[in-house]
Amino acid sequence: MPSAAERTRTLVQSTCSAVLLVPGLRHAPSDHxxxxARNVGPDGDLFLELPADSPVVRAATHAEDDELSAVLEITDVAPVSVPHRIRGRAWVSGRLTSVPGISGPGRTTLRLETDEAYVDDLWGAQEVEPDELRDAAPDPLRGHEAELLQHLHSAHGEQLRTLCGLLGERTARRCAAHLPSIVPLALDRYGLRVRLCEGAGQCYDARFEFPAPVRDVIELSDAMHTLFEAAAR
Structure with missing residues (x-):
């Protein structure tokens, strides 16, 4: 399974929505x-690009002794329609400083010097040390996951339903007309997670591991074919 540091760094460098929480700015418009843009530097610090007129930028520019504390909160929402759609959240806290001269017109880059990080997602909740976040690699599928899940959901529903045959007794005794609905929920280099929903709104997740971690979408295609072939037997 991906480590907590890998999951946190993947969320930081993904397109998930994120907001900076800064004391004294709680009532500022959320879009400010x-x-x-978000990136992780070689030392594990976060570089965050914001509009130059953002109240966070003004606060960081005028902070004394670089003592403006902040928390970056990231919310991960499944890219397909599914019950309980929030897949997880991550928080990275530290001190904000302004980094002049590296952004384009109308933008300013802030550095969040990482003190603490925490992730609470489908794998569980765990703290992440700054050096672990620095050394972790983001998942190689992060830039393609949303599109891949949407494609699986819209074009491969029948193949997804065959995965029920790999779930043992919970679905083995059901006829095809009463199998739970199955929606692709998450995808990473180690495997595919789906959410199955039965009658009365009862849902549960199942995860299917790949034979080996994939490094790109080409290897992912081979791994998915292997998975569907196993389910079809």
């Missing part, structure tokens, strides 16, 4: 607190 949302970074336009």
């Amino acid at each position: 607190l949302m970074p336009l």
Whole structure:
């Protein structure tokens, strides 16, 4: 399974929505607190690009002794329609400083010096040390996951339903007309997670591991074919 640090770094460098929480700015419009771009530097610090007129930028520019504390909160929402759609959240806290001269017109880059990080997602909740976040690699599928899940959901529903045959007794005794609905929920280099929903709104997740971690979408295609072939037997 991906480590907590890998999951946190994947969320930081993904397109998930994020907002900066800064003391004294809780009532600022949320769109003024949302970074336009996020990156992780070689030391594990976060570089966040915001509109130059953002109240966070003004606060960081005028902070004394670099003591403006902040928390970047990231919310991960499934890219397909599914019950309980929030897949997880991550928080990275630290101190904000302004980094002049590296952004385009109308934008300013802020550095969030990482003190603490925490992730609470489909795998569980766990703290992440700054050096772990620095050394972790984001998932190689992060830029393609949303599109891949949407494609699986819209074009491969029948193949997804065959995965029920791999779930043992919970679905083995059901006829095809009463199998639970199955929706692709999450995808990473280690495997595919789906959410199955039965009558009365009861849902549960199942995860299917790939034979080996994939490094790109080409290897993912081979792994998915292997998975569907196993389910069809």
